[in-house]
Amino acid sequence: MSRWPGRKQGHSWRTASVWACFVIPRLLSLLATVVVISSCGRTEEAQAFYEALLAGDISALDEVAADGIDVNGEMIDGWTPLPFSIGNKRFASAEWLLSRGADANSMDGGGNSAISWAVKMRSGRHVRLLLERGSDPLSLRALSKRERSSM
Structure with a gap:
């Protein structure tokens, strides 16, 4: 008999382990990001900049740029906009940042460069850009051994 009602025999522990190892940590990470963003006293312009970068919304980025946002300034947890955009696979945002003078060698809070993030995300477009x-x-x-070998 299954330990969970409605589940077939033999699938309950596999399903539980998937949730425990992959789904729940990802959800907690997402929640932590939201909490950090909402609790760090960000201005409306900084919040709009973050959201526009994440969405890859160029028109919104242009509006925020009119308010004088720093394209090389620190955002959350030491992230700068360019590695943040590349780490979230937002090519349009990365291209926009570089066209507005973002430092192509900028680092995140952990000391990883933008190009390191492009390699980690396996994005040849970002590396080339x-x-x-x-x-x-x-x-x-x-970079891990696997990441170095995929270059």
């Missing part, structure tokens, strides 16, 4: 804009290919940091 960063190299075209002068990113230092030797600034790759903290």
Whole structure:
């Protein structure tokens, strides 16, 4: 008999382990990000900038830029906008930031460069864009053996 009502025999522990190992940590991470964003006393402009970067909304980014937002300024947990955009696979946001003077060699709070994030995310478009804009290919940091071999 299954331990969970409505579940077939043999699937309950596999389902539970998937939830425990993958789904719940991801949800907690997402919740922590929301809590950090809402609790760090951000201005409306900074919040709009963050949301526009995450959405890849160029028209919203243009509106926020009119308010004088710093494209190299620190956002949350030491993240700067460019590695944040690349880590979230937002090509349009990354391209917009670089066209507005973002530092192609900017680092996140953990010391990973924008190009390191592009390699981690396995995004050839981002790597190419960063190299075209002068990113230092030797600034790759903290790459695992698998990530180095996929380059």
